[in-house]
Amino acid sequence: MATKSGRTIIAEQKFSWKIFFLKWEWLLVILFIGINLMNANLSQYYLSGEGLLNATNSFLEKAFVALPMAYILVLGDIDISVGSTACLSAVMLAYCYNLGVPMGACVLICLLTGTICGAVNGLILTRFTELAPMIVTLGTQILFRGIAEAMLGDEARGGLSTVKWFSDLYWGKLGIVPIMLLCFIICAAVFAFVLHKTCFGRRLYAIGANKLAAEYAGIKVQQIRMIVFTLTGTFAAVTAVFLAARMGSTRADIATGYEMEAIAMAVLGGFSTDGGKGNFPGLVLAIFIVGMLRYGLGLINIPSQLMLVVIGALLIVTVMLPNIRSMVKIQKKAA
Amino acid sequence: MSEYVLELKGITKIFPGVKALDRVSFQLKPGEIHALMGENGAGKSTFIKVITGVHKAEEGEMYLDGKKVDFKGPKDAQKAGIAAIYQHVTAYPHLSVTENIFMGHEIKKRGILQWKEMHALADSYLEELNADFKSTAEMGALSVAQQQMVEIAKAISMKARIIIMDEPTAALTKNESEQLYKITEKLRDGGASVIFISHRFEDMYRLATRVTVFRDSQYIGSYDVDGITNADLIRAMVGREISDMYPKPEVKIGEEVLRVEKLTRTGYFKDVSFSVRKGEILGLTGLVGAGRTETVQTIYGVEHYDSGKMYLNGEEITVKNPADALRQGIGLLPEDRQHQGLILDWGIGRNITLTEIASIGKNGLTDDKAEREKAKELAERVDTKAVTIFDKASSLSGGNQQKIVVAKILASNLKVIILDEPTKGVDVGAKAEIYEIMGELAQQGYAIIMISSEMPEILGMVDRIVVMCEGKVTGELQREEAEQESILKFAMARSSKAAKN
Numbered sequence: 127m128a129t130k131s132g133r134t135i136i137a138e139q140k141f142s143w144k145i146f147f148l149k150w151e152w153l154l155v156i157l158f159i160g161i162n163l164m165n166a167n168l169s170q171y172y173l174s175g176e177g178l179l180n181a182t183n184s185f186l187e188k189a190f191v192a193l194p195m196a197y198i199l200v201l202g203d204i205d206i207s208v209g210s211t212a213c214l215s216a217v218m219l220a221y222c223y224n225l226g227v228p229m230g231a232c233v234l235i236c237l238l239t240g241t242i243c244g245a246v247n248g249l250i251l252t253r254f255t256e257l258a259p260m261i262v263t264l265g266t267q268i269l270f271r272g273i274a275e276a277m278l279g280d281e282a283r284g285g286l287s288t289v290k291w292f293s294d295l296y297w298g299k300l301g302i303v304p305i306m307l308l309c310f311i312i313c314a315a316v317f318a319f320v321l322h323k324t325c326f327g328r329r330l331y332a333i334g335a336n337k338l339a340a341e342y343a344g345i346k347v348q349q350i351r352m353i354v355f356t357l358t359g360t361f362a363a364v365t366a367v368f369l370a371a372r373m374g375s376t377r378a379d380i381a382t383g384y385e386m387e388a389i390a391m392a393v394l395g396g397f398s399t400d401g402g403k404g405n406f407p408g409l410v411l412a413i414f415i416v417g418m419l420r421y422g423l424g425l426i427n428i429p430s431q432l433m434l435v436v437i438g439a440l441l442i443v444t445v446m447l448p449n450i451r452s453m454v455k456i457q458k459k460a461a
Numbered sequence: 462m463s464e465y466v467l468e469l470k471g472i473t474k475i476f477p478g479v480k481a482l483d484r485v486s487f488q489l490k491p492g493e494i495h496a497l498m499g500e501n502g503a504g505k506s507t508f509i510k511v512i513t514g515v516h517k518a519e520e521g522e523m524y525l526d527g528k529k530v531d532f533k534g535p536k537d538a539q540k541a542g543i544a545a546i547y548q549h550v551t552a553y554p555h556l557s558v559t560e561n562i563f564m565g566h567e568i569k570k571r572g573i574l575q576w577k578e579m580h581a582l583a584d585s586y587l588e589e590l591n592a593d594f595k596s597t598a599e600m601g602a603l604s605v606a607q608q609q610m611v612e613i614a615k616a617i618s619m620k621a622r623i624i625i626m627d628e629p630t631a632a633l634t635k636n637e638s639e640q641l642y643k644i645t646e647k648l649r650d651g652g653a654s655v656i657f658i659s660h661r662f663e664d665m666y667r668l669a670t671r672v673t674v675f676r677d678s679q680y681i682g683s684y685d686v687d688g689i690t691n692a693d694l695i696r697a698m699v700g701r702e703i704s705d706m707y708p709k710p711e712v713k714i715g716e717e718v719l720r721v722e723k724l725t726r727t728g729y730f731k732d733v734s735f736s737v738r739k740g741e742i743l744g745l746t747g748l749v750g751a752g753r754t755e756t757v758q759t760i761y762g763v764e765h766y767d768s769g770k771m772y773l774n775g776e777e778i779t780v781k782n783p784a785d786a787l788r789q790g791i792g793l794l795p796e797d798r799q800h801q802g803l804i805l806d807w808g809i810g811r812n813i814t815l816t817e818i819a820s821i822g823k824n825g826l827t828d829d830k831a832e833r834e835k836a837k838e839l840a841e842r843v844d845t846k847a848v849t850i851f852d853k854a855s856s857l858s859g860g861n862q863q864k865i866v867v868a869k870i871l872a873s874n875l876k877v878i879i880l881d882e883p884t885k886g887v888d889v890g891a892k893a894e895i896y897e898i899m900g901e902l903a904q905q906g907y908a909i910i911m912i913s914s915e916m917p918e919i920l921g922m923v924d925r926i927v928v929m930c931e932g933k934v935t936g937e938l939q940r941e942e943a944e945q946e947s948i949l950k951f952a953m954a955r956s957s958k959a960a961k962n
Contacts, residue, residue: 129844136849137810137837324825325818332815336804342763342795343816343869344784402806 150396153447154411157440161415165422172425175302182307183296184424185417187368189310192388193317194358196409199392200321201354202334202401203251207263208362209384210270211243213376216366217274220283220376229289236370237363243270244359251355252348267385275378284375296371306368313364318406330354334401390441391416416440463527466491466654467512467543467623472521474507481507482518485680487673489623494645494655496665496686499675499698500888501858505658508675509625512656513545514538539565544621546612546629554601559583561600562615586614590644606637613644624648625656630664631886634749634914642667660888662691674698699890706893707921710900714924715739717775718908719791719877721760724769729755730932733769737877737908742899744923745912747952752932753912754796757879761793762786773876787816790876794866794883796912802866803854809865810836810850817872839868843898860891867898878902879910884918896922916945930954 129135165181166173172181191208198205219236223229243266250262287293298305321327332340333347341347365384370376389399395412397404416437423433467489474482482504489495499505510516512523514532523530525541532538552561559576562583568575583596592610594603600611609629616624626645630638645655645668657668665672665686672689674681674697681697695706720736730752737743745753759766762780771778773789780786786793795801803812813836814821821835822828836850843864847857854862863883870878880899884892899922903909913919919926926943928936928951936951 129841133841133844135837135840135845135847137833139849139851323827325822325827326825328811328815328818328827332804335806336800338801339804340815342761342783342793342801344782344787345815346782346784402804 151405151408151411153444154395154408154415157444158411158415158418161418161422165418165425168422168425172422179303179307181418181421182310182414183304184421185413186306186310187296187365187372188384188387189391189413189417190313190364190368191358191362191384192391192409192413193313194354194361195385195388196317196392196395196397196404196406197321197330197354198358199389199397199399200330200334200401200404201351202337202399203259203351203355204389204399205247205259205263205355205358206385206389207243207247207267207270208358208365208388209381209386210267210274211240211359211362212366212369212381212384213378214243214270214274215240215363216370216376216380217277217283217378219366219370220286221277223286224283229286229292233292233367236366237360240359240361240363240366241356242359244356244362245352247359248352248355252352255348271378278376278378280378282375282377286370286376287374293371293374296368313361314406314410318410321406326350331402334403336402387416390437394441394444463524465489465524466526468524468527469512470522470524472508472511472518472523474504474511474516474518480678482511483678484521485675485678487680488683489654489656490671491654492649492652493671494649494657494669496669496672497656497658497675498660498665498672498694499681500890501860501886502888503675503698504678505675506627509545509627509656509658512538512623512625513543539619542620542622543625544616544619544623545625545627546609546616547627552600552608552611554599556600557596558587558594558598558600558603558611558614559596561611562586562596562618564615566619582618583614586617589617590614590647591640604637605632606634606640609633609641610644613648617648621653623654623656625658627658628660628886629657630659630661636748638664660886662694676700695889698888706896707918708893708897708900709742709922710904712740712903714741715906718773719760719910720772722770722772724756724759724766724771726755726759726764726766729764730759730929733929733932733934735927735934735937737910739906739908740903741925742903742909742911742923744919744926745910745929746914746919746926746948747929747935749914750931751929751952753929754881755932756929757793757881757910757912758795760786761791761879763793787873787875790874791879792870792873792875792877793879794863794870794881796881796885798859798862798866802869803862805853805855807854808849808851809840809845809847809854809857809868812854812865813839813850813868813872816869835872836868839871840865842871843868844894858888858891860887860895863887863891863895864898867895875907877908877910879912881912882914883911884913884915916948919943919948920945928952928954 171177191212195205195208215236218239219232222235223232247263247266251257251259294305296306300308321330329340329345329350332343332345333350337347366381369381391412392409393399394416395404395409397409419437419440420433423436465488469485469487472482472485473480485504485508497505507516511518514535514537530541553564559580563579568579580596587596590610590613592607594607600608629641633641645657649655657664659665669686671683672686673683674694676698715738717736717738722734724733725731733756747753755764758764760771760780762782762785771780778789799805810833814832818827818832819825821831833850840847840850845857845861845864847861854865857865883895887895899909911923920943924940926938926948927934928948930952935954938947
């Protein structure tokens with residue numbers, strides 16, 4: 127079929143090497159390789175298969191919350207309460223365990239806590255749509271942290287590592303592959319599939335690109351935001367589980383700043399805070415870039431304060447690069 | 462002294478990949494109102510930006526009072542007495558009217574702003590324009606018409622001799638337009654020359670003495686308004702004959718499809734009842750603010766209603782959100798296609814299929830291949846001027862964007878199609894094509910509701926007319942008995958009653 131005027135409209139996408147190589151992800155690939163080369167120079171053991179796999183354990187627990195954070199950014203929203211949510215969830219876990227609740231139930235309570243925290247954010251934001259997510263989640267960030275502090279004060283609750291299967295969540299391996307890495311791969315694959323291959327995922331992009339047009343197209347915008355904010359709470363609790371398994375104890379000041387790390391990973395991966403942009407290959411690359419960089423800097427005993435300087439600088443420079451490129455282009459044209 | 466206050470010769474402006482203006486000429490006499498017409502994308506806006514110094518032309522010359530000028534930027538044009546008033550007012554909404562008027566040329570004494578003097582001056586300009594607001598009002602709190610007045614006051618304050626108005630009436634009601642006409646004439650009588658861009662023929666006939674037409678980046682000609690007919694103008698603008706602007710086919714009208722009864726949303730509309738039948742085009746008209754858009758948005762589920770009932774094929778339905786409406790077969794082409802109808806950043810294909818991704822795919826998954834086929838089929842059906850379905854919606858002209866929104870509606874399995882101002886901001890050629898599609902849809906048995914403020918369109922395209930005024934249905938007319946006067950009488954029924962009391 128053609129138009130009345132006899133034209134046809136092309137529906138096949140031509141593959142172009144130029145567009146393929148100009149993708150943002152190649153920049154991340156280069157960064158990733160660069161950081162690994164640096165690390166390999168720093169430690170002769172680094173490039174062994176097992177060494178690489180073990181390195182992932184140093185940062186992956188935070189990455190779980192970066193997955194739904196990417197969804198939040200696609201929607202054009204933001205959630206800065208996830209660090210506090212993770213903390214409160216971990217505190218609930220340890221608190222219940224110390225009361226004699228079996229560990230299995232404690233983990234469920236932990237996940238439930240995170241889910242409720244996420245649902246609170248979601249409920250407020252979808253019932254009062256004119257409120258800014260940054261402000262609301264700033265409020266709940268303080269609130270959730272406050273509850274955790276009220277429960278524990280300055281104390282630590284511990285003894286979690288006496289449960290073998292629980293501490294194996296972080297420390298255990300299947301063959302040579304850490305269990306946490308396996309969990310992450312499965313979760314990331316599911317998140318990527320949902321975003322890129324399902325109607326739900328397409329709707330997320332539509333909402334982020336134009337909320338009003340999405341609503342007119344019959345998309346239940348608030349329902350979807352509710353789901354995503356709740357899911358984010360759940361995954362903040364997943365992070366809490368791994369964190370608790372790693373440390374064997376919890377305090378009311380753990381997981382501070384996790385929200386910013388999750389946002390940083392997602393932004394570096396190509397997700398814009400304006401919404402409607404980004405993809406999962408980029409996010410996973412960014413997670414490993416930030417993680418491996420931290421690991422490498424740890425190898426040469428760079429103090430953690432300085433580490434923040436490096437990671438902050440990296441983030442700023444990388445997100446600036448596309449802008450610099452287009453600026454150069456414009457200047458060339460003007461000349 | 463030259464015969465022309467402004468003259469442009471052989472202006473060529475090239476953007477990467479496109480010639481936006483191709484050896485265009487233009488002459489403006491002192492003290493005349495000169496209409497500039499052409500389809501969207503004909504180069505009018507670029508041309509204005511060349512005059513106001515925003516763009517620099519690659520070729521060509523510009524003369525002011527016979528002297529050659531070369532503007533380096535907008536400041537130069539301002540100094541030379543050229544001011545532009547745009548359709549979308551580019552103001553500072555949080556500042557006062559005075560601050561907006563004097564932005565960039567404030568009155569200062571020894572570096573200190575003279576507020577008293579500026580407020581007084583601003584008020585005197587506003588009085589001159591018969592404005593019903595004060596200089597201390599906040600810009601953002603004003604209506605579009607009032608904001609335009611502020612822009613005009615700004616032009617007066619800068620002692621502009623050449624005033625350019627870019628589609629100023631597009632967002633105005635009839636009364637507001639009339640007021641603008643009067644102001645424009647006043648400016649002319651004060652010695653200014655006015656370039657008036659508009660899609661509306663009424664504007665041109667009412668105001669201008671001469672008209673210049675652009676088409677496809679080229680100058681087509683300048684004509685005396687007295688000696689030109691509609692048909693001549695359309696031919697000049699479109700480049701071909703449009704034999705029948707309103708190709709309304711004769712359709713056998715079937716049984717009732719949608720009926721609303723006493724639909725009420727407090728504060729917006731009250732007890733609205735009407736029905737539409739299979740194959741029928743129902744016109745819903747009235748002045749801006751009569752509650753038409755609010756009514757159809759409620760039927761579509763964007764807004765909620767407080768009381769009333771809706772029936773589809775005789776059965777009562779409830780619509781809580783657009784998803785409900787679409788599932789039951791009611792679709793809406795929203796009033797504001799750029800914000801409500803399209804995702805401008807997306808390709809047209811994805812836009813067209815967005816509503817129906819779930820039914821095109823399976824089990825909640827998207828099916829890219831099937832989507833591409835569907836998008837291609839629909840994009841071709843509405844004859845959009847896109848090359849591929851991956852072209853961004855933002856890259857199309859207004860008329861073609863509107864066709865994409867129509868295609869998007871056609872993707873769903875609908876019984877009732879509601880079109881809210883389907884030809885607003887659409888040029889003549891694309892308008893005729895949209896009417897043609899409407900006619901075809903009626904033939905295919907859709908029930909169609911069209912909201913429109915344009916009388917010729919209502920009279921030309923619809924079978925029956927429902928007129929609203931201040932949130933109530935004030936009249937219903939058959940096509941045969943409808944005339945502009947009878948419609949207007951109903952449209953102003955309540956306000957005239959109020960005036961009498």
